[in-house]
Amino acid sequence: xxxxxxxxxxxxxxxxxxxxxxxxxxxxxxxxxxxxxxxxxxxxxxxxxxxxxxxxxxxxxxxxxxxxxxxxxxxxxxxxxxxxxxxxxxxxxxxxxxxxxxxxxxxxxxxxxxxxxxxxxxxxxxxxxxxxxxxxxxxxxxxxxxxxxxxxxxxxxxxxxxxxxxxxxxxxxxxxxxxxxxxxx
Numbered sequence: 001x002x003x004x005x006x007x008x009x010x011x012x013x014x015x016x017x018x019x020x021x022x023x024x025x026x027x028x029x030x031x032x033x034x035x036x037x038x039x040x041x042x043x044x045x046x047x048x049x050x051x052x053x054x055x056x057x058x059x060x061x062x063x064x065x066x067x068x069x070x071x072x073x074x075x076x077x078x079x080x081x082x083x084x085x086x087x088x089x090x091x092x093x094x095x096x097x098x099x100x101x102x103x104x105x106x107x108x109x110x111x112x113x114x115x116x117x118x119x120x121x122x123x124x125x126x127x128x129x130x131x132x133x134x135x136x137x138x139x140x141x142x143x144x145x146x147x148x149x150x151x152x153x154x155x156x157x158x159x160x161x162x163x164x165x166x167x168x169x170x171x172x173x174x175x176x177x178x179x180x181x182x183x184x185x
Contacts, residue, residue: 001112002111003111003118003137004111004117004118004120004130004135005119005136006120006136008121008140009023009027009142010154011144012144014153015150015154016154017151017152018148018152019151026144027175029173033071033072036069037071037072037075040119042116045081045118046082046119046120047107048084048123049123049125049126049127050084050087053093055122056093057093057096060076061073061094078095080097081095082096082099083099084099084106084107084126085099086100103129107135108135117137120136124154128155131162132158134185137182137183140179141181142179143177145175163184166180167180168180
C-alpha cells in the first residue's frame with residue numbers, strides 16, 4: 001500500500017500562498033532544487049487539485065520550466081499526475097489523469113495500488129478533504145523564515161484535533177526548515 005504525503009512550502013504564520021496565488025516568497029535555491037529531485041525520485045505519482053494543476057501545467061512543460069530547472073521539469077513532466085476536479089473537462093499535461101469521482105474513494109483506490117508513495121503539492125482545499133478523512137500518511141512542511149501576514153492558510157479549520165509525531169527535521173542553509181510529521185493513529 002502506498003502512502004499519501006502532503007508536501008508544501010509554508011510561512012512561519014501558516015500560509016502556503018499569499019493573496020492572488022503569490023508564491024514569490026518561496027526560498028528556492030540550488031539546495032532546495034536538489035531536495036526536490038530527491039523527493040520526486042521517491043514517488044511515482046503526483047496529486048493536484050485544479051488550481052495547483054493549472055499553475056504547474058503552466059510552468060513545467062513550458063520553456064521557462066524546461067530551461068529554468070531542466071532536471072525537475074523532466075521529472076514533473078514524466079511522472080503520473082492525478083488531478084482531482086469537479087470543473088475541468090480535460091487535462092493536457094503529459095501523463096495526467098483527470099479524477100472526476102469522489103475524491104476520498106479515488107485516493108483510497110490509488111493508495112491501495114502498488115508503487116512508491118504519492119505526493120500532494122499545494123491543493124489546500126483537496127488536502128483538507130483528505131485530512132478530514134484520515135488519508136494523509138505524512139506531512140512534510142518546509143517552513144520558510146518569513147511572516148506573510150495574510151494569504152491562504154494551508155490548514156483549514158474544518159477537521160478535528162489531529163495529533164502528529166515528529167519523524168525528523170532538516171535544516172537548509174537559507175533558513176528553511178523541513179518538518180516531517182506523521183499522524184498519531
